[in-house]
Amino acid sequence: MEEVVNDRRLSLSVTDRQIASQAAEHFLGTGSAQASDYTPVIGWKNNVERKKQLILAYGAEIGVAKKLKQQWNGMSTGKRMADVGNNIEVRWTSTDHAIVYDYDRDTDLLFLVKGQSLDDLYIAGFIPMKMAKVDAYKREREGLPTTYWVPIAKLYTYLPDNGAVNRFIDRFSRLV
Numbered sequence: 001m002e003e004v005v006n007d008r009r010l011s012l013s014v015t016d017r018q019i020a021s022q023a024a025e026h027f028l029g030t031g032s033a034q035a036s037d038y039t040p041v042i043g044w045k046n047n048v049e050r051k052k053q054l055i056l057a058y059g060a061e062i063g064v065a066k067k068l069k070q071q072w073n074g075m076s077t078g079k080r081m082a083d084v085g086n087n088i089e090v091r092w093t094s095t096d097h098a099i100v101y102d103y104d105r106d107t108d109l110l111f112l113v114k115g116q117s118l119d120d121l122y123i124a125g126f127i128p129m130k131m132a133k134v135d136a137y138k139r140e141r142e143g144l145p146t147t148y149w150v151p152i153a154k155l156y157t158y159l160p161d162n163g164a165v166n167r168f169i170d171r172f173s174r175l176v
Contacts, residue, residue, distance in 0.1 A: 008123040008157070010063025010113065017118050020062055023075040024054035053092070056121070060092040060113035063121050068165055082108055088169070089129065097149040098125075100132040109169060112155060125155025 012020070028051055058075060061083045065072035070085035082105075083090045089108045091098060098112040108129045115121035127150060137148040160168045 008067075008159075010060070010067055010115075010121040010123065012059055012063055012066075012118050012121070016062045016066070017059065020055050020058040020118065023058040024051050027054055027075060053094075056115065056118065057090075057092040059118045060115075060121055061090040064088065064090045064111050064113065064123065067123070068169070070166065084111075085166075085169075092121075093124075096152050098127065098132065098152065098155060100129060100137075100148040100150060102133070102146040104129050104133075106130040106133070112152065114152075123157075123159075124152050125157045126159075127155050 028047060062072050065084040068084065068088070070088065072084055073081055082088050087105075087108045088111055089104060090111045090113060092113045092115075093099070094114070094116070098110055100110060104110070106129050109126055110129055110132060111126045112124045113121055114124045132148050132150045134148070137150050137154075139147050139149055141147075159165050
């Protein structure tokens, strides 16, 4: 039986989980800012907590790629390329908001994923980046990049069944 996309749960294999964990380890081990002497920012109690969040974030990217039958572009894509396919940025959150940055590419779609473990990840919704960057969601803090906090209730949740989803995503991203 073929999986229906509107079931927004993400399914990760044992291999997917290992890749997410390895990506988190690599991320924490490569950048001096993320190395063992790194001072956590607000929201990170320590690097153990940061690693858990990174595993969930990479798991979210892998899960969305599998769900949409698109390529996961791997770790360290930065802002040069999409996390998934050609235009999908994936964010995992433990909050009730999708956080978008001024420097995020306007042509991307943001997929927001929630869940407290790799077993319960699900797509909370999605929104074109350009639609997220509006004054109603804007938060400016001195010395920090402008962010936009989009409430989950404002995200789109409908995705068409299987074969049509990629055409839908492509057309939807061009609406704005």
